[in-house]
Amino acid sequence: MNDTANRPDMVSWLLPRSGFVKCNMDATFFESDSTAGLGVVLHNCNGYFIAAKASPISSLPSIRECEALAIREALLWISSWEDNKVIFESDAKVVVDVIYAETIGNLELRDTIKDIRRILNTKDYFSVHSLSRQVNEMTHLTARHSYKELSGFIPTIRTTLTTPYPASQFTLTSPFSLPESMDSLTLVCTVSLLAGGLYWFVCILGSAEQKGKHAVQLSGGSIQRENVQDNYNQYWSFFRRPKEIEKAEKVPAFVDTFYNLVTDIYEWGWGQSFHFSPAIPGKSNLESTRIHEEMAVDLIGVKPGQKILDAGCGVGGPMRAIAAHSGCNVVGITINEYQVSRAKAHNKKAGLDKLCDVVCGNFLEMPFEDESFDGAYSIEATCHAPKLEEVYGEIFRVLKPGSMYVSYEWVTTELYRGEDPEHVEVIQGIERGDALPGLRSYSDIAEVAKKVGFEVVKEKDLAKPPSHPWWSRLKMGRIAYWRNHILVMVLETIGVAPKGTVDVHEMLFKTADYLTRGGETGIFSPMHMILCKKPEKPQES
Numbered sequence: 383m384n385d386t387a388n389r390p391d392m393v394s395w396l397l398p399r400s401g402f403v404k405c406n407m408d409a410t411f412f413e414s415d416s417t418a419g420l421g422v423v424l425h426n427c428n429g430y431f432i433a434a435k436a437s438p439i440s441s442l443p444s445i446r447e448c449e450a451l452a453i454r455e456a457l458l459w460i461s462s463w464e465d466n467k468v469i470f471e472s473d474a475k476v477v478v479d480v481i482y483a484e485t486i487g488n489l490e491l492r493d494t495i496k497d498i499r500r501i502l503n504t505k506d507y508f509s510v511h512s513l514s515r516q517v518n519e520m521t522h523l524t525a526r527h528s529y530k531e532l533s534g535f536i537p538t539i540r541t542t543l544t545t546p547y548p549a550s551q552f553t554l555t556s557p558f559s560l561p562e563s564m565d566s567l568t569l570v571c572t573v574s575l576l577a578g579g580l581y582w583f584v585c586i587l588g589s590a591e592q593k594g595k596h597a598v599q600l601s602g603g604s605i606q607r608e609n610v611q612d613n614y615n616q617y618w619s620f621f622r623r624p625k626e627i628e629k630a631e632k633v634p635a636f637v638d639t640f641y642n643l644v645t646d647i648y649e650w651g652w653g654q655s656f657h658f659s660p661a662i663p664g665k666s667n668l669e670s671t672r673i674h675e676e677m678a679v680d681l682i683g684v685k686p687g688q689k690i691l692d693a694g695c696g697v698g699g700p701m702r703a704i705a706a707h708s709g710c711n712v713v714g715i716t717i718n719e720y721q722v723s724r725a726k727a728h729n730k731k732a733g734l735d736k737l738c739d740v741v742c743g744n745f746l747e748m749p750f751e752d753e754s755f756d757g758a759y760s761i762e763a764t765c766h767a768p769k770l771e772e773v774y775g776e777i778f779r780v781l782k783p784g785s786m787y788v789s790y791e792w793v794t795t796e797l798y799r800g801e802d803p804e805h806v807e808v809i810q811g812i813e814r815g816d817a818l819p820g821l822r823s824y825s826d827i828a829e830v831a832k833k834v835g836f837e838v839v840k841e842k843d844l845a846k847p848p849s850h851p852w853w854s855r856l857k858m859g860r861i862a863y864w865r866n867h868i869l870v871m872v873l874e875t876i877g878v879a880p881k882g883t884v885d886v887h888e889m890l891f892k893t894a895d896y897l898t899r900g901g902e903t904g905i906f907s908p909m910h911m912i913l914c915k916k917p918e919k920p921q922e923s
């Protein structure tokens with residue numbers, strides 16, 4: 383037994399000394415139904431809660447006997463643990479005194495005290511002390527809890543202990559559920575780390591490039607969530623019946639479905655501009671994108687206040703950059719209603735809704751007057767037209783004579799060989815994953831432009847060196863795509879993202895690979911630039 387000569391009665395709860403655990407115990411009576419219960423609470427030398435136990439007492443002993451039983455219970459419980467140095471504290475001073483008295487005068491306590499002494503004799507580092515009831519309040523509450531819970535589990539109880547450390551807030555726990563090493567601080571830290579990690583994974587890494595969309599907001603655009611899977615299947619079956627693609631009139635509807643399915647994922651994982659741009663060393667993706675967009679409007683030489691057309695405007699990333707850069711009024715057209723609503727919301731948020739307008743419509747038959755625009759551009763959009771002359775013809779119609787049109791076209795380059803199965807696989811992969819009725823050769827573009835009446839001012843593949851690879855951004859994103867895929871799977875499983883989102887995401891994942899291969903082999907370019915002019919009207923003599 384440990385030396386107990388200097389056992390001061392404690393007036394405030396003190397931390398156990400280094401290497402020791404402190405065990406407080408108490409018993410309580412419930413007069414309403416003449417039952418009793420006891421509670422035991424353990425803290426380590428840093429003051430952090432380790433474990434607690436509450437149990438009812440079925441027989442009805444005296445209050446003293448109850449207190450003695452609480453001490454015995456605590457000793458029995460802890461003596462089975464290995465290697466413990468424990469200071470036991472009870473507010474039953476009389477009982478504690480009897481434990482250390484020469485004789486056990488009190489008959490009713492005899493057996494219990496004997497048991498206590500026996501245990502103390504076998505444990506060099508166990509000692510029992512008394513402390514005031516007030517200080518033992520938290521243990522008292524635990525004992526009271528035994529009234530409701532027979533199993534020994536402790537619910538949330540706020541301790542009133544005056545520890546120098548603020549950690550004694552109890553959570554639902556079993557006495558054996560927390561190993562000593564996993565004290566409440568460790569638990570709080572672990573939970574915070576997990577919560578922080580989850581937040582980082584979902585909200586920071588999983589957030590939109592330009593804070594447009596978050597993973598939890600993924601939708602099927604204008605498609606009702608229960609129809610997303612069906613629409614994806616329909617989209618895919620379009621390619622299983624190549625004859626459908628040849629039916630030009632069906633293409634806009636198929637493109638519309640595609641953009642319902644992908645618009646949110648694009649915004650979330652790419653930003654508000656749905657196109658590529660050459661990488662610029664030292665510049666961010668956002669800056670390179672903006673520079674590529676501004677170049678388009680610089681090429682058509684328009685002045686502030688003039689009205690220009692964005693044919694196939696997406697959610698308006700380029701439109702806003704161009705309006706801000708040029709001071710022009712930009713009217714965008716897209717086949718997809720959902721994109722119109724997104725673009726309008728973004729315009730308003732950016733404070734550019736006075737300069738930018740968006741219309742839902744088909745660029746193959748535009749709802750605009752002849753000769754009503756001072757310039758026009760299209761960025762990676764006319765590739766969706768089944769017949770390029772139809773869209774170029776419409777743009778020609780709405781342009782004022784003497785005004786310019788620039789387009790960044792998706793094409794196969796001079797390196798593409800139709801007889802090479804690998805080339806065919808890559809190009810078909812790009813067509814299927816990007817809703818294209820069929821990629822054109824770079825050599826067809828100028829011909830079509832001339833056919834509809836344009837003068838071709840300049841033609842250049844902006845992807846060619848010295849430009850830096852446009853596909854490096856796709857390659858660098860691979861880890862993020864995996865993370866996104868896991869996230870999408872989780873969100874679809876728990877019902878946040880509509881059913882079918884995983885399939886759409888997987889399709890894009892594969893498309894990113896085909897696009898990269900197209901860029902690396904040089905057989906494909908998404909930025910074959912053509913600058914055209916609508917001729918001035920001939921002077922009347």
Ligand SMILES: C=C(CC[C@@H](C)[C@H]1CC[C@H]2C3=CC[C@H]4[C@H](C)[C@@H](O)CC[C@]4(C)[C@H]3CC[C@]12C)C(C)C
Nearest residue numbers: 647648651652656657762816863866890891893894
């Ligand atoms: C001009 C068109 C679209 C070009 C690009 C904006 C998109 C082409 C492929 C898209 C993507 C591929 C992989 C996705 C990734 C798996 C996901 O986690 C996050 C979004 C992607 C990066 C997505 C973004 C847009 C593209 C790069 C075509 C349609 C004419």
Ligand SMILES: C[S@@+](CC[C@H](N)C(=O)[O-])C[C@H]1O[C@@H](n2cnc3c(N)ncnc32)[C@H](O)[C@@H]1O
Nearest residue numbers: 655656657694695696716717744745761763766
């Ligand atoms: C790849 S996105 C590019 C969007 C935008 N230019 C950008 O760079 O962010 C292609 C756009 O063309 C639009 N589009 C495709 N076919 C169309 C059609 N027949 N009529 C109108 N818009 C169309 C799509 O709706 C989409 O907005």
